[in-house]
Amino acid sequence: MAEPGLMEKIVSLSKRRGFIFPGSEIYGGLAGTFDYGPMGVLLKENIQRLWLTLFRDTRDDMYSVDAAILMNPKVWESSGHIAGFSDPLVECGNPKCKRRFRADDGTVELIAADDGEVKWVCPHCGWENVHAKVRQFNMMFKTHAGAMEDESAVVYLRPETAGGIFVNYKNVMDSLHPRLPFGIAQIGKAFRNEIAPREFIFRLRELTQMEVEYFVKPTEWETAFEAWRLTMHAYADALGLPKDAVHELEVPAEDRAHYSMRTVDFEFDYPFGRKELWGLAYRTDFDLSAHQNGSGVSLEYLDEETKQKFIPHVIEPSLGVDRTLLAVLASAYREDELGGETRTYLALSPRIAPVKAMVSPLLKNKPELVAKAREVYAALKKEVPQIAWDDNGNIGKRYRRQDEIGTPFCLTIDFDTLGEKPERKDTVTLRDRDSGNQERLSIAEAIARVKEAAG
Numbered sequence: 001m002a003e004p005g006l007m008e009k010i011v012s013l014s015k016r017r018g019f020i021f022p023g024s025e026i027y028g029g030l031a032g033t034f035d036y037g038p039m040g041v042l043l044k045e046n047i048q049r050l051w052l053t054l055f056r057d058t059r060d061d062m063y064s065v066d067a068a069i070l071m072n073p074k075v076w077e078s079s080g081h082i083a084g085f086s087d088p089l090v091e092c093g094n095p096k097c098k099r100r101f102r103a104d105d106g107t108v109e110l111i112a113a114d115d116g117e118v119k120w121v122c123p124h125c126g127w128e129n130v131h132a133k134v135r136q137f138n139m140m141f142k143t144h145a146g147a148m149e150d151e152s153a154v155v156y157l158r159p160e161t162a163g164g165i166f167v168n169y170k171n172v173m174d175s176l177h178p179r180l181p182f183g184i185a186q187i188g189k190a191f192r193n194e195i196a197p198r199e200f201i202f203r204l205r206e207l208t209q210m211e212v213e214y215f216v217k218p219t220e221w222e223t224a225f226e227a228w229r230l231t232m233h234a235y236a237d238a239l240g241l242p243k244d245a246v247h248e249l250e251v252p253a254e255d256r257a258h259y260s261m262r263t264v265d266f267e268f269d270y271p272f273g274r275k276e277l278w279g280l281a282y283r284t285d286f287d288l289s290a291h292q293n294g295s296g297v298s299l300e301y302l303d304e305e306t307k308q309k310f311i312p313h314v315i316e317p318s319l320g321v322d323r324t325l326l327a328v329l330a331s332a333y334r335e336d337e338l339g340g341e342t343r344t345y346l347a348l349s350p351r352i353a354p355v356k357a358m359v360s361p362l363l364k365n366k367p368e369l370v371a372k373a374r375e376v377y378a379a380l381k382k383e384v385p386q387i388a389w390d391d392n393g394n395i396g397k398r399y400r401r402q403d404e405i406g407t408p409f410c411l412t413i414d415f416d417t418l419g420e421k422p423e424r425k426d427t428v429t430l431r432d433r434d435s436g437n438q439e440r441l442s443i444a445e446a447i448a449r450v451k452e453a454a455g
């Protein structure tokens with residue numbers, strides 16, 4: 001369901017309305033980085049909040065950690081990332097070009113030669129590369145900890161948040177003594193030196209992940225896998241993603257990571273095609289066994305009933321915040337005609353909309369209207385903090401601005417509110433974003449309506 005032109009519109013609206021800006025923009029940007037602006041931060045927080053509610057707070061078996069991004073490099077040695085967290089890469093042999101491309105994403109067409117080498121044509125300069133080699137490019141960012149810049153000081157920016165969970169498994173066990181099954185949730189930044197960052201915030205070099213490592217007895221993995229699969233669908237629904245745009249892909253054994261016994265990718269119909277949104281994997285006891293071997297510290301679990309010791313198995317729902325936010329924007333973007341004019345709006349679910357309602361006096365230059373509107377604003381803000389005040393320009397323009405950031409309601413205070421028509425005293429108009437329809441309600445009713453929708 002690729003929609004040409006839609007991505008450009010989303011990128012443009014994101015910039016115009018303060019959702020997402022190119023990283024370091026005044027210096028010409030930095031590939032693979034984007035900055036969230038005022039509206040983007042609110043939307044991102046709401047997406048994360050909803051995840052915390054569904055994946056942690058409505059359950060009794062979940063804990064949190066917030067681990068450091070820099071970790072002892074042995075963590076990544078044990079997890080296999082130093083040896084194997086890589087993408088295949090080819091480099092153009094033209095001395096004037098030297099551009100590098102990912103070899104497995106369709107950017108270049110590789111023709112295998114008999115000698116094990118490949119032939120390909122550089123899409124940038126047209127150079128014919130013969131006797132070329134594909135090499136593995138490790139995607140972890142390297143830096144140095146401390147004043148020495150030699151090999152002994154090398155540390156990595158974590159390529160996934162999961163590592164910070166596994167190394168804290170024992171700390172959580174020792175401090176809170178949970179019984180299996182239980183899980184640890186974490187939201188945080190991860191860094192991947194992607195060869196070709198692209199599609200706006202879909203493929204970034206600095207991203208945010210929301211991950212759960214759920215520890216189970218080996219015999220219980222299927223039940224847990226199924227339960228998390230359903231939770232992921234419930235989350236997609238709560239975000240307002242259309243059911244027919246979210247697809248499950250049962251990843252075949254030959255495409256799975258070596259430690260995974262089952263992986264389901266959740267794919268989404270982005271404007272540029274169907275691509276991975278989230279992943280759900282059964283990682284067996286690979287991670288804890290690897291960290292037990294690597295650290296020499298026992299990560300075994302003692303089953304109080306059977307007195308048996310074993311390494312717990314793991315189910316991992318892994319979700320990228322940025323890809324989620326892009327799916328939300330792509331699903332919510334609408335263009336229609338209202339009052340004879342075309343308009344753009346975001347049909348965001350009120351639960352995740354950055355601003356739940358805008359309060360506005362009909363006219364800016366009437367102090368009595370402004371004072372009453374300020375009163376309504378203060379009363380609503382006590383109930384629903386995420387609201388906006390706007391008295392700039394005419395009312396139609398104010399509505400359009402709110403439509404573009406997806407504000408579900410606008411409350412307007414006019415002379416009737418002040419009692420010009422006595423039967424309408426202390427009523428306001430409540431405008432619905434999607435239909436543009438306005439209703440006359442008491443101030444209390446309007447506040448209750450916004451509060452209920454905001455959840």
Ligand code: ATP
Nearest residue numbers: 192202203204207276277278279318319320322323
């Ligand atoms: P892809 O195959 O698209 O590179 P992946 O399979 O490597 O993704 P995982 O390692 O499973 O991704 O990471 C878990 C989740 O983190 C993904 O489902 C996605 O939501 C998110 N994610 C991974 N890489 C990126 C990236 N470069 N930019 C933004 N989000 C990402």
